[in-house]
Amino acid sequence: MKEVVIGIDIGGTNTKFGYVDREGNNLSSGSIPTDKYENLDDYMDYLHKELEKCKNEIDEDIKLAGIGIGAPNGNYYKGTIEYAPNLKWKGVVNLTDHFNKYYDVPVRLTNDANAAALGEMIYGGAKNMKDFIVITLGTGLGSGIVVNGDVVHGHDGFAGELGHTIVKPNGRRCGCGRRGCLETYVSATGIKRTVFKLFAATMEDSELRKYSYNELTAEMITKAAEKGDKLALEAFDNTGKVLGLKLADAVAHTSPEAIFLFGGLSKAGDFIFKPVQQYMEENLLEIYKNKVKILPSGLMDKNAAVMGASALIWKEIND
Numbered sequence: 001m002k003e004v005v006i007g008i009d010i011g012g013t014n015t016k017f018g019y020v021d022r023e024g025n026n027l028s029s030g031s032i033p034t035d036k037y038e039n040l041d042d043y044m045d046y047l048h049k050e051l052e053k054c055k056n057e058i059d060e061d062i063k064l065a066g067i068g069i070g071a072p073n074g075n076y077y078k079g080t081i082e083y084a085p086n087l088k089w090k091g092v093v094n095l096t097d098h099f100n101k102y103y104d105v106p107v108r109l110t111n112d113a114n115a116a117a118l119g120e121m122i123y124g125g126a127k128n129m130k131d132f133i134v135i136t137l138g139t140g141l142g143s144g145i146v147v148n149g150d151v152v153h154g155h156d157g158f159a160g161e162l163g164h165t166i167v168k169p170n171g172r173r174c175g176c177g178r179r180g181c182l183e184t185y186v187s188a189t190g191i192k193r194t195v196f197k198l199f200a201a202t203m204e205d206s207e208l209r210k211y212s213y214n215e216l217t218a219e220m221i222t223k224a225a226e227k228g229d230k231l232a233l234e235a236f237d238n239t240g241k242v243l244g245l246k247l248a249d250a251v252a253h254t255s256p257e258a259i260f261l262f263g264g265l266s267k268a269g270d271f272i273f274k275p276v277q278q279y280m281e282e283n284l285l286e287i288y289k290n291k292v293k294i295l296p297s298g299l300m301d302k303n304a305a306v307m308g309a310s311a312l313i314w315k316e317i318n319d
Contacts, residue, residue, distance in 0.1 A: 001061045006051060006103075007310030009112065010034060010071040012086030017051060018303060019058060020310035024123040026303050027062075028054040038088045040098065048102045066106040067099055068312030070115030070305060075157035079109045085175060108312040112136070112305065114151050114160065116297075117144025118315055119308025120260055124298030132256045134297070135162070135243075137265035137272075140175070141183035141190075147254055162250060163187070167242055186243045188218040188265050194235045195221060206231035222268040236268065240275025247276065248283035251292050262297035262304070269296075 004027060008017045011034060018029030030050055037043035055062070073084040079096030081087065096107040110118075117134040120126040126134075130149040136142040141163030145152040152159045163183035164176055171180030172193060184190050195208055195216065206229050208216065224232035247259055265272060277294045284292075299307060 001063050003065045004058075004062045005065050005310040005313040006067045007306040007308070008047075008067065008069045009115070009305030009309055010069065010081075010087075011112075011305075012072070012084075015047065016303065016306050017047070017054070018306040018310070019054060019062065020307060022314060024307055026306065028057045029303060029306060030054050035088060040089050040093060043089075044098050044102070064103065064105050065317060066108065066313035067103060068115070068309040068314075069095065069099075069107070069109040070112040070309040070312075071095070071109060072112060073158075074109045074111040074114075076108070076110040076114070076151075076153045077157040079107065081109070106313065106316070108316065110151070110153075110312060111142065111144075111158075112308075113142030114144040114153070115308035115312060116142070116262055116299075116304060117146050117151055117308070118311035119299050119304055120144075120262075120297060121146060121149075122311040122314055123307050124304075125260060125295055126258065126298070129257050131254060133162075133247075133250060133254070133259045135247075135259060135261050137187055137261060137263040139187060139189055141187045143250075145250075145254060146256075152254075162246065165246060165249075167246065182242070182246050186239055186246075186265075188263075191218055191221055191235055191239050191265065192216050194238050195231065198231050198234060198238075202231070204231045204234075208232060218265050218268070222271060225268070225271045233271070236271040237275050239265075240272055241279045243272075244276045244279025244281075245283050247280045247294075248288075251280070251284060251288050255288065256292060258293040258295050260295050260297045262300065266296060266300070 004019045007020050014031050015034045016031045018026045071081050073082050081093045099107045113136045120134050126132045132146050134144040143160050143162035145160040164181045166180045167182050168180040172184035174181040174184050221232050
């Protein structure tokens with residue numbers, strides 16, 4: 001009988017899930033809309049039914065070892081989602097208790113970036129590393145920090161929010177309600193805002209000018225950069241400059257062996273990796289120079305969010 005873990009990634013729009021074995025094989029997977037359910041009990045009922053459907057699609061005998069969940073504002077210590085702005089369940093939601101009504105197995109919850117860091121350590125490019133950082137570059141910027149083989153959770157479960165460190169006091173308005181947060185400059189949304197700032201600051205011709213803000217995507221900016229669009233290239237350089245500066249600070253805190261970039265914006269390849277590496281090195285203290293690698297995630301082409309969530313359980317079992 002094969003041991004498996006259910007990995008669940010709860011996003012603001014969709015919830016993805018899958019049954020994952022120790023080797024990282026996704027035996028069966030699916031998804032449901034998260035934003036369709038304002039009532040958590042209704043959501044749990046539907047999710048449970050879909051998880052059972054997935055289980056029935058697996059041809060071999062399995063034993064469920066646990067359930068790992070990645071979610072925005074997930075608190076590892078309490079098993080709660082707390083004041084997540086992009087979820088319809090407001091306030092503090094004790095999610096692990098809800099899962100234990102359906103499954104008599106260990107249930108562990110953390111934020112999505114910490115889950116990505118665990119996935120990188122168990123299945124990805126950080127298999128032989130004990131000190132590294134994962135930066136997730138999506139709509140916002142998340143981060144998972146690993147020190148001596150353990151994810152840093154802090155005393156309250158919310159450590160490692162690099163996306164909400166301040167880049168510029170009184171700078172761009174952030175969804176968290178403050179101004180100048182890193183993710184307002186470095187994310188799929190942040191680079192769009194940079195492009196529109198460049199529209200106003202320069203007369204440089206660019207194919208990107210024909211798009212409205214809502215139409216423009218980070219992928220479009222990457223494609224323009226591939227064609228040599230100067231404004232797109234400048235946007236990537238500015239983005240890399242800001243991220244490189246903040247990563248130099250992060251290196252001073254934990255001295256990681258590597259920093260992995262993961263998510264949609266990291267698919268821009270050298271357009272983002274080269275300036276990040278350059279500006280990080282320029283801002284590093286001498287003792288750290290030429291020691292820290294900037295690497296793409298080893299999970300980029302896999303169901304990374306589900307695998308990362310499942311790694312919560314596998315790491316606990318292995319430890």
